Amino acid sequence: MPEEPAENISGGIDGGGADAAFTPDDAETRAAAVVETLGEMYWQKAYGGQDAFTCLVRTILSQNTSDKASQPAHDSLMNRYGGGDLATTLADAEQSELAETIQSAGLYNQKSEMIVGAAEEIVDEFGGADEFDEFVREEDPQTVRTRLLEIHGVGPKTADCVLLFSGGRGGVFPVDTHVHRIARRMGLAPADADHEEVREHLERDVPAEKCGFGHTAMIQFGREYCTARKPACLDGPEACPLYDLCDRVGVDELDETVVDPSDAA
Template identity: 35%
Template sequence: MTTTSIIPSIHLTSVYNLLIDTYGEMHNDPDYDPLGGLVGTILSQHTSDINSDRAYHQIIKTFPTWEEVRDVPTHLVAEAIRSGGLANIKAQRIQDVLNTLTTQQKESGGNKPLTEYLYDEIEKRTPEEAWRYLRTLPGVGPKTAACVMLFDMNRSIMPVDTHVHRVSKRLGLIGPKVNAEQAHTVFAKIAPPDWVYGLHVGLIRHGRQICHAQRPKCGECPLYAQCAYVGSVNPQETGIS
């Protein structure tokens, strides 16, 4: 596994410190189970955490291994995850991922449990390569792949959701024309790996509590002096476009 050393800009350092001062220290708690994380992330799409957690617990209670989930008729998987919503689509998506991993492993002559296979495939790549690899799996987009990388594997890829994207642009951490998908790559270049989790959680909290999409509360914002949106910093100097 390759580790990268990144020296953060003064601007990013100020933003990071202010986020930590405002929202507290953040600690990641990875379980190093990327396949469970991937299934959990698929289940979490378009539903609440409570519903997707319930669906996840039900699928692992019903089927003791991911190989069983792969092999049973799709409607039985859908039944097990019914509480997570969009059950038929998600059941098919989960089985597609499991079948793709099975085919990949067969082609490379391996015979490990799928959980172990996916873990090894991620571990042997750099974070950015592993993020790109995950995205080759059916139905796995940039944010889902980044969630697995960061939350399950503790590898420094920033999941960019709507809050992270909006707040990063306003602060000038990324350029005004950088879209959410490109932002994943930008953060991999500008943020020290140890900061990625704290930045992710801090930017989401800031987006939810103060820097709203409509009518951000700039008057009470602790990051005002670091914000390109209100003109405190120049996005041309701070943002990577």
């Protein structure tokens, strides 16, 4: 498993957004209480402001890999193709050259095809990156999400990341592997819920203005405490700051065994 960086890159210093103080609230649901606790641990800022097409490219690069692998690919892409309208430049890019540029991200042939195809669609429909950015920021969020999902290679998590990190939309809780695992392990969503069902439960139960932060914080929590194979609770209740809020579905503390929540249901 590749080593992860200390912070979630998409929500870090280059992820757009603005400084904002964390405001504690009374939690009305257990999911909200989880996010309140994570706020005391990880709060960084409010999200939004990242260029929409750049965010889309960055999130495609991150699919099925770690930030440690996708960040160099993103940097290489920007070094070679940045400086103008990125959508227009990539729409005209030679796919094999782009694939070579982003090879550190893995699946580079598929990802380069997705990126060039997305760029062509955006240039054809919107005219370029600036117009696409305006669409993402100003159009109805569900309309934006639906349109994004029509782009080859864009799934729900990618679409939601664009809505969050570019559009700064409240009530958007992207679900990646960490969030999917933790929400089901904690009992915040059914043990057999798919990614979309987990998203629906979290967006229902977490205040809209804290969904975006909840996404990045839960990723960080998954890396530091609630890992797939050895969650901190195996070292005792005091080892996990969310122990009292967690059902530990699939975790046997006596036998020190861990299975996917769906296998324990």
